Amino acid sequence: MVLRVSSRSVVRPLVPGLLVIAAATAIAFGVEGVLPALTASTVAVALGALLRSTGTFRSQWRPATGFASRRLLRIAVVLLGLQLPLAGIAALGFGGIALILGVVVVTFFGTQLIGRALGLPPARSLLVATGFSICGASAIAAVRPATDADDEDTSTAIALVTLCGTLAIVFLPLLRQPFGLDVQEFGAWAGASVHDVGQAVATGDRVPGALATVVVVKLSRVLLLAPLVALVALRRRRTVGADTAQRPPVLPFFVAAFVVAVAVRATGVVPDAVLGDAQRIQSILLVAALFALGTGIDVPHLVRTGGRSLVLGLSSWVLVAGIALAGVKLLHVG
Template sequence: MTAGPGSSTTSTRAGLLARLPAQRDLLPGLAVVAGATALSFAAAHLLPGLNASTAAVVLGAMLANAGLHGAALRPGTAFAARRLLRIAVVLLGLQLALPQLAALGLSGLAVVVITVAVTFTGTRLIGRWLGVPPARALLVATGFSICGASAVAAMKDVADGDEDDTAVAIALVTLCGSLAIVLLPLLRGPLGLDPAAFGSWVGASVHDVGQTVATASRVPGALTAAVVVKLSRVVLLAPLVAGVALARSRRAAASGTAVAGRRPPLVPLFVVGFLAAIALTSTGWVPAGVLSAAKTVQEVLLVAALVGLGTGIHVAVLRRTGGRALVLGLSSWVLVAGVAYTGVRLLGS
């Protein structure tokens, strides 16, 4: 019996109605995320030393550990932590353009590549030595070597870890990035760095883009170099994720552990979107006003996503982790700062 012309319309309506309860479930959590996001920006405005990203993670963690993150809020905060963060990563690509790499020169590019490679490899080795779970060590290594929470989000699916692994990695990059805002400007004089060199050091060593801007802004004349170096470092996010995914896929195939009929994408779709955004910006066709608006949206979405991620940070989980993850994070922070400083001193920027 052939279905009538109204059957497809009926099924479409049924599908939309089926989705409505799930969408309504998101509203309480997203409302809390929106309020916490506004509070984070307000706090950053009132306290110049405070970064909105840091405030967002702290507010999210406070909700969770105060027992205020109830079941009604979890669908919305999870949506923010996963979907909004992925959109923010894609929009981050619109802040990058391939000519920025050319502006760095070979020496500046070498500093960026060496810093990322040594930090990523060294952090994973230290994690293995400390006995930190491999997925957690991989996420920490990615966050510290590239761009904090955005990098952790990009590597999350490839790492095949759990929510605790992600929460710990986010907590560590937030902690150390916040410490960098305070400590790195104090070290500029003793380390003998002029403003441009200091900016290059900050761009090559501080994790999150917002933390980089906050740190470099404390030294007049350092911000431009810091942003150029930092965004050039972010460009390495996609090849790093793709390289790890390819290596794991080959190991799984060689050991026969791959699941038949289940072939996850080599690179997560939003990382492909990130690369496409870089390519689009590099054409020069996107109006400056659009890029500026996209940058604002990206910053807001990232802070909102960090509120959601912050709700996954539980003091009990950090206690169960013991001091090993904290030692790993601090070691990675010292490693990235030391390698970047050596590179800036030896190779220039």
């Protein structure tokens, strides 16, 4: 009886907000179905920001949005591991692997240097660097526990990767012919430079024949998520020294579970039908979490105070796209 009352007291405050999140998630997927260029993740962030910026967001929804932006997003990160086909990644060869490593390393450290030059908080620059170099919101969620970033840093980084990823869907296909890229080279470029997995898929889908290459290259970047989180955590542990209260784990539990999911996928024991279901669930949870994160974006405030952050995001986008394009050309990937 005590347990039942306790569970009700935990769940009841979440119900109003969860209903709003469910409705927003359904709307986001509905819009994507009608306008494929607008991915559900982009629509979800925009809906959340709209509620916050217009004063429509209600305080009673906050427990649910907090739950979704942390718990649901972490589950989505774990399930993302089941999408990574190691055999396909190995087939990229030396050129493809060199391209991915170069893009991630240059974008990650280059973005932080730009953020430092702009005078932005190191934690915000780090989150932006992680999102642009690996896989958008999922990477930002994975690395945040190893930083001292606050909610504003996180929501700003999410807004920037969403904005630039959406711009990539529109502009990258238009640049294929001016840059002299064949279909497979374009797929490698998009996979190596677009941030979120859904945005990468939407970009590749606009060029017939490119999608398979986009997916393999993009998911290869995602594979570097765990090593990058470990690197950031180790650097943070050295910074705080003996203060155990502030020392993050080398790998948060959900990132370790992501690694396990990658290993399970590699064994080939999981049926394709289960992998398909897991991918659909992952997409739904990610969109729900992104809506919740979007409710932390106050657009008028961001416009007034986020000019330097916007410059950082656009600069990082140009950096990752430029490095990826140079790599595709020089290494003949595609």
